[in-house]
Every structure is written in C-alpha cells, then in structure tokens.
Amino acid sequence: MTVPAPARAFRAPLFDWFFLLAVAAVGGTLVRILAFTPFEASQGAAQKIYYIHVPAALSAYLALGILAVASVMFLWLRDPRADRLAVSAAEVGLLFTTLVITTGPLWAKPIWGTWWSWDMRLNLTMFLWFLTAAYLVLRGAIDDEAMRARFSAVLGVLAALLIPFIHLSVYLFRTMHPEPIVLQPGRPRLPAEMLTTWSMGVLAFAFLCIALIRARYRLPDGRDA
Amino acid sequence: MTSNAAVHAVDLGKAFGRRQAVRGVDFSLGTGECLALFGPNGAGKTTLLRLVAGLLKPSAGSVRVRDVDMRRDAPARSAVGLVSHQSMLYAPLTARENVEFSARLGGVAEPASAARDALASLKVGDVADVEVRKLSRGQQQRVSIARALVHGPVVLLLDEPYSGLDESGAAALTSVLASLRERGAALLLVTHNVAEGLALATHAAVMLDGRFALEETRPASGFNAAAFSAGYRAQAGVDRG
Amino acid sequence: MLAAAWIIARKDLAVELRTRSAFLSVLVFTLLALATFFFAWDATSVASIDLAPGVLWVTFTFAGMLGLHRSFGSEAQDRAIDGLLIAPVEREAIYLGKAIANLVFVGAVLVVALPALAILYNLPLAQTVVGLAPVALLAAIGLVSVGTLFSSMAVNTRLAELLLPMLSLPFFVPIVMASSQISARLLAGRPMSEAMPWLKILIAFDLVFVVACTIAFPYTLEE
Numbered sequence: 001m002t003v004p005a006p007a008r009a010f011r012a013p014l015f016d017w018f019f020l021l022a023v024a025a026v027g028g029t030l031v032r033i034l035a036f037t038p039f040e041a042s043q044g045a046a047q048k049i050y051y052i053h054v055p056a057a058l059s060a061y062l063a064l065g066i067l068a069v070a071s072v073m074f075l076w077l078r079d080p081r082a083d084r085l086a087v088s089a090a091e092v093g094l095l096f097t098t099l100v101i102t103t104g105p106l107w108a109k110p111i112w113g114t115w116w117s118w119d120m121r122l123n124l125t126m127f128l129w130f131l132t133a134a135y136l137v138l139r140g141a142i143d144d145e146a147m148r149a150r151f152s153a154v155l156g157v158l159a160a161l162l163i164p165f166i167h168l169s170v171y172l173f174r175t176m177h178p179e180p181i182v183l184q185p186g187r188p189r190l191p192a193e194m195l196t197t198w199s200m201g202v203l204a205f206a207f208l209c210i211a212l213i214r215a216r217y218r219l220p221d222g223r224d225a
Numbered sequence: 226m227t228s229n230a231a232v233h234a235v236d237l238g239k240a241f242g243r244r245q246a247v248r249g250v251d252f253s254l255g256t257g258e259c260l261a262l263f264g265p266n267g268a269g270k271t272t273l274l275r276l277v278a279g280l281l282k283p284s285a286g287s288v289r290v291r292d293v294d295m296r297r298d299a300p301a302r303s304a305v306g307l308v309s310h311q312s313m314l315y316a317p318l319t320a321r322e323n324v325e326f327s328a329r330l331g332g333v334a335e336p337a338s339a340a341r342d343a344l345a346s347l348k349v350g351d352v353a354d355v356e357v358r359k360l361s362r363g364q365q366q367r368v369s370i371a372r373a374l375v376h377g378p379v380v381l382l383l384d385e386p387y388s389g390l391d392e393s394g395a396a397a398l399t400s401v402l403a404s405l406r407e408r409g410a411a412l413l414l415v416t417h418n419v420a421e422g423l424a425l426a427t428h429a430a431v432m433l434d435g436r437f438a439l440e441e442t443r444p445a446s447g448f449n450a451a452a453f454s455a456g457y458r459a460q461a462g463v464d465r466g
Numbered sequence: 467m468l469a470a471a472w473i474i475a476r477k478d479l480a481v482e483l484r485t486r487s488a489f490l491s492v493l494v495f496t497l498l499a500l501a502t503f504f505f506a507w508d509a510t511s512v513a514s515i516d517l518a519p520g521v522l523w524v525t526f527t528f529a530g531m532l533g534l535h536r537s538f539g540s541e542a543q544d545r546a547i548d549g550l551l552i553a554p555v556e557r558e559a560i561y562l563g564k565a566i567a568n569l570v571f572v573g574a575v576l577v578v579a580l581p582a583l584a585i586l587y588n589l590p591l592a593q594t595v596v597g598l599a600p601v602a603l604l605a606a607i608g609l610v611s612v613g614t615l616f617s618s619m620a621v622n623t624r625l626a627e628l629l630l631p632m633l634s635l636p637f638f639v640p641i642v643m644a645s646s647q648i649s650a651r652l653l654a655g656r657p658m659s660e661a662m663p664w665l666k667i668l669i670a671f672d673l674v675f676v677v678a679c680t681i682a683f684p685y686t687l688e689e
Contacts (some may be wrong), residue, residue, distance in 0.1 A: 141623035311545040317484040330553040417594040
C-alpha cells in the first residue's frame, strides 16, 4: 500500500517573467546583430555568427560548470534537489554546446576555408558535447532514482576532472602543429559598436541559460530523466 | 542504548522511491537464538535481511550487528554469513575454489582445510572439484551455504536456505544450523517452510507489508506448527481485508 | 587492503583462465584490427612509422573496452557481488582487485599485439617492443582505472554494451593522444625530451584517475 504524493498547492510557473525577459534580451540582441551592427571589413556577413557562437560557448561552459558543482553537492549532501539541478543544467548545456558546434563550422568554412580545425574552444566544446550526451544517456538507462542520481553525479565529477586534460592535450597538439590560418580571428579587439553587441550577446545568452535551467528545474518529474 | 544482542534493530525502515518495503521494525536477537521469519512474497523479508547484512542503507532507524554498523566497519563483517536467493557463486569455478575464495576473504587461517570441512558438513564434499555450473540446483544451494559458513560467522542471515534442497540436504542443513545455534550463533531465518523454520526457532515472526505482524516466543513445549499457521493465515487475512 | 585486492584479482584471473573465451575474442579482435588497418593502408603515401602509433592505440582502446566488459559480468551473475560486499574487505579493495585483474588481461593482449604490430608494419622488433612497453603500461593503467569504474556502473544499466564505450571513450582520448605522440617519437628515434610533455600528461592522468576512481567506486555499489 503506497501513500499518494500530496498535491502541490502551488506550482512554480515554468515560463514566468524571468524567462520572458531572458527571451526578450536574446531577441533584442539578435535584432541588434542583424540590423544595427556594421559588417566586419574583411569577413563580411559570416562574421556575424561570431556574436552567437562565442556567447553560446560561454553559456555552455556556465551550464556545465553548474552541472559539475551540482554533482559534487549531491555526492556530499545526497540532496535530490542537487540532482535535479544537475540534470537541468545538463540538458541546457547540451542545447548550447550543440549550438556552438553547429555555428562553429558555419563560420569557419567561409573564414578559414575549412569546416573543422584544431581550434581550442571548438574541440573542447565537442568533448563537452560527448560528455553531456553520455551523461544524459546514462540517466536514461537507469530506472532506479537513487542509483541514477548517484551514478550521474560520479560521471559529472569525473568529467570535470577530465576537462583540464583535454584542454592540455589539445593545446599541446596545436602548438606542435600550428595551423596555417589566413586570418586570425581571436579574442576581438573590436571597435565599440561591435564590442557592445558582443557583450550584449554574452549577457543575453547567459541570462537565457539560467532561465532555461530554472524552467527545467521546475518541470514536475513524472520520471526525472 | 547499547546492547550486546547479536542483532538489534530499532525502528528500521527502507523505502524504494515511494514504496515502503520495510517500516517500523524493532527486534533484538541474542546469541544462541533463532528468529524464524515468515510472510508472503513482497512482504519485505529479503529487504530486511539485506538491511541487517549492511547491503542496503536504512531510510529510517538503525540496525546493528554485535553493536556495530555493518556498513561502516569492514572487519566486523567477518562475524556475518549470508545465504540468499541467488547462489553468489562463480559458475566457472569449482565448489572448492568458490568456498576457498570465501574463506580467504574472510581471513581464515587455513582456507583449504576449512573449505573441505564446510563442504563435507553439507554433504557435498564429493563434488568439491566439479565446476559449479555443472552442479544441480540442490548441490549449488549446499555449496552456497558452505560458502556462507566457512569463515565461522556468529550471525547467520539465511534467505530461504531450504529452497532447492532434497530431504538429505535439508537434514544436513538443519543439523549444521542446530549445532551452530547451540554453540552460540544467532540465526535469522527467512523461510516459507513452517515446519522446518519452527523446528530451529526460538522466536517466530510473520512479516506483512513491511512490518512485523505477529511475534511469538517458543514455549517450553515447542512451537505448535498448526496453531502458528492458523495465526499466520488469520493475520494475513486481516491485513488483506 | 592490498592483500584483499590481490585475493580478488587472483579470483578474477582464475575465472578468466577457466573460460578463456573473453581473452581469445579480444586477442583475435586486436590482431584482426591491426590487419584491417594494414590492408587499408597505402604504403606509398603514408610511411609505416607515421601510421603505426595511431593504429596501435586506437586498436588498443577498443580491444581494452571489449575486455573490460567481462569485469563485472561475472559478479552480476548469481549476485556474486553480494559475496564481496558482505566480506570483511573495504569497497576500495574490490575496485583495486578488479583493476589489477583487468590490467593483467590488457597486458596479456599487449604482449601479443606489440610484436604483431612490429612485424606487420615493418618496425624494428626489439626496439619497438622494448621502447613501447613502458608507454603501453602507463596507457593500460589509465584505461583500466577508468574502465573498471565505468564497467561497474554499466553492468547495472540497460544498454550496458553501448554505455560502457559511450562513457569511457571521452576519457580514453587523452591517453590515446599522449601514447600516440610518445610512440611516434620513440619509433622515429627522436630525443625523449620531445616526448616529455606528453609523458607528463599521461602520468598525471594515471595518478589523478586512479585516485579519483578508487574514491568514486563505492558510490557505484548498491545502497
């Protein structure tokens, strides 16, 4: 005989003012990118992807950083809320890393003449994509809630330990095999207008990232995947 | 409250998600005592046994074996022997190899002779060098029991140990358990077989829906199996009603 | 604790020797993979010394994974793992015991694979085997430490065969990269100093993950 779960008197809304504000921020940034930011002299239209690509990457790192911390928290405190935060961050993180590794080649091809390269961020992000996907597949393969939370937290912590090694390996490989690059698009010394757009992008995406995690966290769990 | 009871459970509970498998179980088992635990499938008997063995973490309450938490204290686990539904044996290895392995892990000084003796006491000494996967169900069960006993545990947790045993196997088991009990071991015996369970028991209980529903101590004249069964069925009927 | 780990390792190896099927399959797979890469290789465009390291370490990774599978399979059958859990041994000893057994398993495969590589790809036999053996040991330690932990997790899930590679491969990449780089330099007779940074990465990886996985292992057991 099981006791039915008490009905929730108040359910926090998924898409509240916070979320709408985040969407508005991103929308506003997109408008600015398309209409109000000048073209970059040598790269042309393709360069505008940059305003999405980099902020998306930073937001992805943010989400996955939250995943790592939530995993540690769960193993330490065994609080199921930490587990929910972890899976919310993972799903949002997957979304953003997918965005990064799809926009990356779209930009690289016209600019560098190649779809893929040994660019640090791109390769690191690809790894994060694989690790996050593995995390979600692992969760999907376990029915027992407690085991699912425990195992994915272990994976989260180990993945966090792995990242420095990936970083170091890619860096070392790259310095030994310098790419012939026609242009050097790195951290921008952007003129004021572009910098503003770029900063807007970073903040807006981070905002959206947090809003999505928050919404996902509040999603009632029939089966918390 | 410290106790020198062999097994001491206080308000023990275990939940799996929303399902409460064990709740509010209190009991104390002393040396030389045997608690026979009966109950329908799904009543929580196996879960209770695994809680006592330290294989599961309680959701509520506590259980201590010889005043030690089995989950924390590795060396203390040498006091416990477990026989469960599955054989816990390695199929490609022989009976002897399995029992010797258990002896070595248990810190026995002379694993080879201890294994030989354990197998002989369960009357499977003659198949000692046969691979477990080639043994019959009954033989595997006896090897599994030998594996549980070889390191000389003083607290025995037995989950339906009689299942799969023929008459001679059952007799050998009862004799081994009785002599262990006489030498001061404490037994927690889960079984469906009322007659065999009550023959060894100093205490009997019925578990229903995660709780102890009926508890009796052995009267001087011994348990009356028929009366106990009637009481059991009545309890089960009441709860299901 | 090490004594208990050794007892468990011996038991694992005894089970493996009794069945032998896993070892032979992995061995055959390894030789087959080395040969397949050989057939796919255009000797006129790529020198063997450029190809061999990559081939070796990729093959090693996949073969290692096949071998790791069996690690907890024998424990799941008939719930033999309960016997380990109720024994007076620390959880960490179970991990170390199984990791040691896996290391011996992988090592045995390498003993055959390294000479096979040298012969197939026309590398100097003695130099290859002796030079690559230490690298192989370090790579194997890294592979086994992570793989043993993940096979303990995977055995409890559905899709165990898919999950083990999915979880492990990202972790094997630094091992493969470092081992390939070191091997390439060793085989080409380059000075050790060139391989040093990669060697440091490999050693650091081993240290970090042996410790981390030993600590994480108890969390993968039933509660």
